[in-house]
Amino acid sequence: MSGGGIGGGTDGIGGTGSTDGTGGIGRRQLAGYALGSVGTGIHSTVPGLLLLYFMTDALGVPAGVAGLVVALPKAWDALFNPTVGAASDREALRTGRRTRILLAGALALPVAFAAMFLSPLTGSGAAAWVAVTFVLASSAFALFQVPYVALPAEMSDRPGERTRIMVWRIVCLTVGILVAGGLAPAVVSLAGDGRRGYAVMGAVVAVLLLATLLVPALGSRRVPARPGPEPxxxxxxxxxxxxxxxxxxxxxxxxxxxxxxxxxxxxxxxxxxxxxxxxxxxxxxxxxxxxxxxxxxxxxxxxxxxxxxxxxxxxxxxxxxxxxxxxxxxxxxxxxxxxxxxxxxxxxxxxxxxxxxxxxxxxxxxxxxxxxxxxxxxxxxxxxxxxxxxxxxxxxxxxxxxxxxxxxxxxxxxxxxxxxxxxxxxxxxxxxxxxxxxxxxxxxxxxxxxxxxxxxxxxxxxxxxxxxxxx
Incomplete structure (x- = not known):
């Protein structure tokens, strides 16, 4: 993406170069925003597919305890997400952008995600390790996801354009889900299964998360924020x-x-x-x-x-x-x-x-x-x-x-x-x-x-x- 790319020069999301000649958002800008949904699809899928099995069959965590560990971050999300939404609106009012919270999530999530599959412990110690790192990953994901969902309304005032944005986003979300479900278990097997296989998979997925989340986070610098009422x-x-x-x-x-x-x-x-x-x-x-x-x-x-x-x-x-x-x-x-x-x-x-x-x-x-x-x-x-x-x-x-x-x-x-x-x-x-x-x-x-x-x-x-x- 030459000429500044997404988030730079005049080609950032919502920037002056964001039209396609008909007053609409150009494909480069649509792709730059929607790429983030590849990352959100990957993160939303891999823990649900593999984390429980990783704990019970690689770390020796009892099934009942492992289930609680998987459920804990979801309960935390219900409390934390509205807080992030309010913080994102406050940042938008203060700075006119949502970039800092987006960027914090984009940088923190890959690290926390990789850490989930790097437990040096087994049994109860492993359960504690995964619980803490999963909550950290879920919190980082909220920092990205909540302001990311708010961006389409600020990228265009036209309902038709917002529909185009959502179509691109849904397509990329499906790609992310497919990549996660198809790639992650295959990487575990290719890397030798067991704890080593999951560690390699965590690192590979972390790189994909970083690459897909950074683009819209940096591109949000070109989107003037128009916050509504606090969530x-x-x-x-x-x-x-x-x-x-x-x-x-x-x-x-x-x-x-x-x-x-x-x-x-x-x-x-x-x-x-x-x-x-x-x-x-x-x-x-x-x-x-x-x-x-x-x-x-x-x-x-x-x-x-x-x-x-x-x-x-x-x-x-x-x-x-x-x-x-x-x-x-x-x-x-x-x-x-x-x-x-x-x-x-x-x-x-x-x-x-x-x-x-x-x-x-x-x-x-x-x-x-x-x-x-x-x-x-x-x-x-x-x-x-x-x-x-x-x-x-x-x-x-x-x-x-x-x-x-x-x-x-x-x-x-x-x-x-x-x-x-x-x-x-x-x-x-x-x-x-x-x-x-x-x-x-x-x-x-x-x-x-x-x-x-x-x-x-x-x-x-x-x-x-x-x-x-x-x-």
Whole structure:
């Protein structure tokens, strides 16, 4: 990127060279901002996929303790993120930019991430090491992520341009998720598995994080900040949102679905190791889960335009239930179990695309309905609650899976002293990869039906007509 690049000269994000000849933001500037989502996708994926397995099978941390360690930073996020948001707005008011907090996160996160996989200890000492470094990494991630999400509104006043920004960002986020799930387990295997393999993987991912996060952090120097009201804390947001029953029904369904996906993600390396013949299949499982979603997103968009968003979300949920339940017999028996498992994972990826996109498309309806009810458009409060719910679901997934492992008698081990698992423990692994996610998805269907009833009873809410048009 010559001529100053992103964040320098006249080609920085939002700078004087940021147009494409039609008054819009140029592709170089869009790419410079969106590149940060490759990094956020990588960091959001790797711990959920590998950290629990790293602790139980390389560091000898008991499964129940490891689950608490994975859940702890998510609880911290719910408290820390609103604080970072308020600090980012204060910096924007004082300096006219959000750069310093962004840059602090971009520099601190790679170091803390690499440290998570460098524990010199095993057992309880390793649990403490990972807990501290994971909280530090989550805090650094918040320093980057919170102001990063605020930038699109400040890069352009035009809704169409902000949509372009988000499209680029979602594409890069998908790339980051795919890179994380495909590359990280492969690097562990290529580097010799065990603690050494995870240490090498942590260093490689740290370099990728630094490269992808620094570009938008430096580019933010060219974006004049226009801070809005300070973000609300969790308690204040709950007070603001009470009475909006449609929102809480949709949120309840979303949290259950996020927990189901998170459990399956945490169980993937265990299933590859103890049921499919080797840890190396973790990358293949993950790619089969995620890659189809990139293709399916536009297809679900067309289907939603024809049959309605809520109807399509319900269909995707049922598809996820059926495919994940079918993993129990498919992965457990038969010579073709690997092929059958990968095919079912591809179907899950198709359903996962809708579970990502459609709830977010329904969320603004509940916000505008609340504005009609209260006379105030308080999107910040609802977005804060939504993010907190997503965080809770993603934390509950690995936590529930670790408790299931502990209840099934799963024996933790170190690289130097592997432990053979009992049939009951192996069954617990497969349950966490198949039937438990299916049950959680099934439990989200009554909440979706409740959302549909409450949405239909609220005239101000945008609804999908039977013909598929948005009325």
């Amino acid at each position: 609300l804390g969790l308690r204040a947001a709950l007070r603001t949102a009470r009475g909006n029953r449609a929102f809480f029904a949709l949120l309840g369904a979303f949290v259950l679905q996020a927990a189901a996906v998170a459990i399956m993600l945490a169980a993937a390396p265990y299933t590859a190791t103890y049921w499919l013949g080797g840890y190396g299949l973790t990358s293949v499982l993950f790619v089969c889960l995620v890659a189809p979603s990139a293709v399916a997103v536009p297809l679900w968009g067309r289907a939603a335009a024809r049959w309605g968003r809520l109807r399509c979300l319900g269909a995707a949920t049922v598809l996820f239930v059926l495919a994940s339940a079918a993993l129990w017999p498919a992965a457990g028996t038969g010579a073709a179990r690997v092929t059958a498992t990968l095919v079912l994972c591809a179907l899950l990826g198709v359903a996962y695309a809708a579970l990502q996109v459609l709830p977010l498309s329904l969320l603004p309806d509940t916000v505008h309905a609340d504005a009609a009810r209260t006379g105030r458009l308080q999107s910040g409060a609802f977005t804060g609650l939504w993010t907190a719910g997503e965080t809770a679901g993603l934390a509950a997934g690995p936590g529930l899976f670790s408790l299931a492992l502990a209840a099934a008698g799963f024996a933790s081990s170190t690289t130097d002293h592997p432990v053979a698992q009992t049939a009951t423990a192996r069954a617990g692994v497969l349950l966490g990869f198949s039937l438990v996610p299916a049950l959680l998805m099934l439990a989200s269907l009554p909440a979706l039906r409740a959302y549909g009833r409450r949405r239909a009873a609220t005239p101000a809410v945008v609804v999908d007509s039977p013909a598929g048009e948005i009325s």
